Amino acid sequence: MIWIIGILVFWALAWAANVRLVHSAYADTTAVRIAVPVLFGITILVLWEGLVRGFGVSQIILPPPSQVLVAFAQSTDLLWVDFVQTVLKGALRGFLIGACAAFVVALLIDRSVFLTRGLLPIGNFVAALPIVGVAPILVNWFGFDWHSKAAVVVVMVFFPILVNTVQGLRETDAMQRDLMRTYAAGYFQTLLKLRIPAAMPFIFNGLKIATTLALIGAIVAEYFGSPTRGMGFRISTGVGSLSIDLVWAEIFVSALVGSAFYGVVAWIEKRVTFWHPSQRQAK
Amino acid sequence: MRNLVPILTVLAAIVGIWWLAVAPMNIRPALDIAERGGAVVVPEGSVERRNVSAFKLMLDNRAYVAVGYDLKRPRLPTPAQVGEEFWKTTGAMVAKGRAWSKRSLIYHAWVTLQSTLWGFFLGTTVGILGAVAIVYSRVMDRSVMPWAIISQTVPIVALAPMIIVVSNQVGIEGRGVPKAIISAYLCFFPVLVSMVKGLRSPTEQQLDLLKTYSASGLQSFLKLRLPASVPYLFTALKIGIAAALVGTIVGELPTGAISGLGARILIGDQFGTPLAIWSALICAAILAGVLVSAIDIMQRVTLRKMGFVS
Numbered sequence: 001m002i003w004i005i006g007i008l009v010f011w012a013l014a015w016a017a018n019v020r021l022v023h024s025a026y027a028d029t030t031a032v033r034i035a036v037p038v039l040f041g042i043t044i045l046v047l048w049e050g051l052v053r054g055f056g057v058s059q060i061i062l063p064p065p066s067q068v069l070v071a072f073a074q075s076t077d078l079l080w081v082d083f084v085q086t087v088l089k090g091a092l093r094g095f096l097i098g099a100c101a102a103f104v105v106a107l108l109i110d111r112s113v114f115l116t117r118g119l120l121p122i123g124n125f126v127a128a129l130p131i132v133g134v135a136p137i138l139v140n141w142f143g144f145d146w147h148s149k150a151a152v153v154v155v156m157v158f159f160p161i162l163v164n165t166v167q168g169l170r171e172t173d174a175m176q177r178d179l180m181r182t183y184a185a186g187y188f189q190t191l192l193k194l195r196i197p198a199a200m201p202f203i204f205n206g207l208k209i210a211t212t213l214a215l216i217g218a219i220v221a222e223y224f225g226s227p228t229r230g231m232g233f234r235i236s237t238g239v240g241s242l243s244i245d246l247v248w249a250e251i252f253v254s255a256l257v258g259s260a261f262y263g264v265v266a267w268i269e270k271r272v273t274f275w276h277p278s279q280r281q282a283k
Numbered sequence: 284m285r286n287l288v289p290i291l292t293v294l295a296a297i298v299g300i301w302w303l304a305v306a307p308m309n310i311r312p313a314l315d316i317a318e319r320g321g322a323v324v325v326p327e328g329s330v331e332r333r334n335v336s337a338f339k340l341m342l343d344n345r346a347y348v349a350v351g352y353d354l355k356r357p358r359l360p361t362p363a364q365v366g367e368e369f370w371k372t373t374g375a376m377v378a379k380g381r382a383w384s385k386r387s388l389i390y391h392a393w394v395t396l397q398s399t400l401w402g403f404f405l406g407t408t409v410g411i412l413g414a415v416a417i418v419y420s421r422v423m424d425r426s427v428m429p430w431a432i433i434s435q436t437v438p439i440v441a442l443a444p445m446i447i448v449v450s451n452q453v454g455i456e457g458r459g460v461p462k463a464i465i466s467a468y469l470c471f472f473p474v475l476v477s478m479v480k481g482l483r484s485p486t487e488q489q490l491d492l493l494k495t496y497s498a499s500g501l502q503s504f505l506k507l508r509l510p511a512s513v514p515y516l517f518t519a520l521k522i523g524i525a526a527a528l529v530g531t532i533v534g535e536l537p538t539g540a541i542s543g544l545g546a547r548i549l550i551g552d553q554f555g556t557p558l559a560i561w562s563a564l565i566c567a568a569i570l571a572g573v574l575v576s577a578i579d580i581m582q583r584v585t586l587r588k589m590g591f592v593s
Contacts, residue, residue: 015422022421033425040426061452118289122297128525129571130532132440133545133564136552141308141358215438216533223440223536224552231441239444251441258436 007050014043063245071245072252078234079253086231087257089146090218094153098214099207102158106165107191120166127159132220139224149226153217157210161203168202169195201276204269211261215254298362307337308359309351314340316354317347360561369562385542388566394543395531396570398459402466403527407520409467410474417475418482418508428479435472439465440533447534458534462543466530470523477519481512514591517582524574532567544570 018036026032045065051057052064059067072079109115135152142148172195180190222232231250238247311332318324325343326332332340341348352361360368369388376387383390413431416423443465450461485507493503535545544567551559 018426019422022425027421027425036422036425037427037429041430058452061449114289115293117286118291118293121286121290122293125572125575128522128575129568130529132529132533132536133548133560133567135536136548136560137557140552140557212436212438216440219438219440220533220536235441235444239448244445244448247445251437251445254441255433255437258438259433262436 001054003050003054007047007054010046010050011043014039014046060242060244063248067245068248068252072249075246075249078246079249081229082231082234082250083253083257085146085227085229086149086218086222087215090149090221090230091153091214093146094150094217095157095210095214097150098154098157099161099210101154102161102206103165103203106162106169109162109166110169116166116170120163123159123163123166127163131156131159132217135217135221136224139221144225144227149218149221149230152221153214156213156217160209160213161206164202164206164209165199168199171195171202172198200269200273204265204273207265208262208269211265212258215258215261219254301359301362305357305359305361306341306348306351309354309357310337310340310344310348312354312356312358313347313351314344317344317350322347356555356557358557360558364558365561365565368558369565372559372562373566388544388547388562391542391544391547391563392566392570395528395535395545395567398462398531398534398543399466399524399527399570399574401459401463402530403470403524405463406467406470406527407474407523410471410519410523411478411516413471413475414478414482415504417479431472431475434468439468439530440536442468443534443536458543462531462534465534466527469526469530473519473522473526474516477515478512481515482508484515485511510589513589514586517578517585521575521578521582524578525571528567528571528574 018039021027021032021036021039024032048062049064049066052062063071109119132152134155138151138155139148142151176194176198177190180194185193219232219235222230223236226233231254234250235247238244238250311329314324314332315329318327318329324332324347326335351357354360357364372386372388376384376389381387413423413427417428418424443461446464447458447461450464489507489511490503493507498506531543532545532548535543536549541550544563547563548560551557551563
């Protein structure tokens with residue numbers, strides 16, 4: 001009972017603090033902008049911990065966050081091996097291959113109006129399909145190791161990036177292209193100096209969508225067979241053997257990796273498309 | 284409709300490439316079968332052939348390339364094989380009056396569709412309510428919005444088995460609820476983001492006008508903000524329904540589901556029947572197409588009725 005009352009009091013206090021922070025004179029400072037969501041996140045964790053302990057929920061169903069943290073600290077070696085297998089070998093390589101392939105294909109398609117008209121609707125449609133379903137087929141083709149995971153990731157990230165890049169390449173208007181022509185710029189000069197920079201916001205949009213898809217692809221592919229390591233492997237076997245705290249530690253890692261991956265791409269985007277209105281900062 | 288010719292050309296090209304790719308993909312199992320049948324194959328023995336490239340095998344054994352187009356368990360089935368299998372598990376079942384049998388893809392598509400719609404409904408509701416809360420409360424905006432973004436960078440598939448286990452332990456029968464939760468998780472975010480944008484889309488002038496009419500907060504919400512957000516909502520719904528379908532299929536993939544398209548894929552993998560996987564994939568693609576088009580039609584009708592120029 002003490003736990004329930006405790007978390008309710010904490011919840012009320014944290015909410016009151018957030019309300020005061022947001023309506024205070026410092027609401028627009030960076031510190032407060034970070035502090036408010038952090039406080040909200042901590043509140044959720046405290047609620048989780050308190051509810052699990054207060055109601056005596058079995059650890060097989062839902063371990064409290066403190067126990068997940070202990071499991072995380074105790075099995076860092078194991079988690080690191082899984083991280084290398086799934087993220088560095090599977091997801092990242094697949095992401096790079098898929099992104100480069102999509103970019104090159106987009107450049108090729110873009111040279112033909114006919115192909116653009118034909119492929120864009122199909123690409124848009126395929127991007128909406130549940131492509132994860134091809135995972136078992138690709139695992140069958142490329143074997144259990146990271147190659148098949150990278151292949152699934154390539155297929156998953158290819159279409160979103162392709163569609164966005166093709167759309168971005170069409171973003172320049174006739175005036176801008178005419179200007180390049182008056183400079184006597186050739187196709188490649190126009191491409192490099194005008195059209196690719198103009199397409200960058202779109203390309204990064206596709207890349208950001210693809211970061212999440214890459215992790216999903218790599219993890220799902222491991223459900224269909226993998227060497228005895230990898231995040232997806234650990235999650236599916238952990239659920240079977242009821243080592244739930246380890247599964248949550250693995251989920252924690254995947255959340256961390258997913259956010260970091262997204263953050264890195266967003267950071268690069270900020271550097272590359274600093275000129276775009278959405279990136280300009282009010283002074 | 285001027286896109287029709289290019290689209291059909293590209294589709295034909297894809298099917299053509301697929302058909303050509305069948306030969307190199309299936310040459311090894313085809314040669315194994317031919318060899319077992321007593322044919323002379325260069326080089327002999329499947330172990331010997333492992334280090335020879337598929338194209339060299341095709342050149343050396345031209346007579347047996349055709350075998351690869353009629354395998355029972357192909358590595359890559361031909362388009363015709365997939366079409367035949369798809370017809371056998373849908374149209375032919377209907378013709379026999381067994382559309383709801385467990386072997387019929389229509390039954391499995393229906394199971395998947397139900398969870399998808401529940402998840403879509405749940406996710407859309409959460410997304411819209413969240414957006415209203417965010418637009419009207421600065422605290423919600425500042426504290427929840429960052430977490431909504433972070434929630435989407437978490438690969439949901441990592442959570443999927445956990446959600447299934449937890450809901451099992453809590454005593455929820457069947458897999459409908461966990462699947463719906465997973466698809467709602469994927470579906471709420473685009474709705475939330477678009478609705479926040481849509482509810483904020485009325486200009487300062489428009490809001491001021493309603494103030495001069497002395498409209499209450501609820502009135503300006505119902506008469507201005509909500510209608511203004513409808514175009515944004517429909518764009519998000521199209522993304523959301525596709526995401527909900529992905530979520531349901533992901534929810535069916537791990538840990539032993541028996542019905543649903545995802546389960547068909549899983550079972551096809553476990554029993555080594557690639558044709559079942561391929562026809563389930565085709566079925567999922569058709570389902571996605573139908574759902575997105577349905578929303579698209581609703582969007583057109585609604586927006587035209589509301590007077591948005593389309």
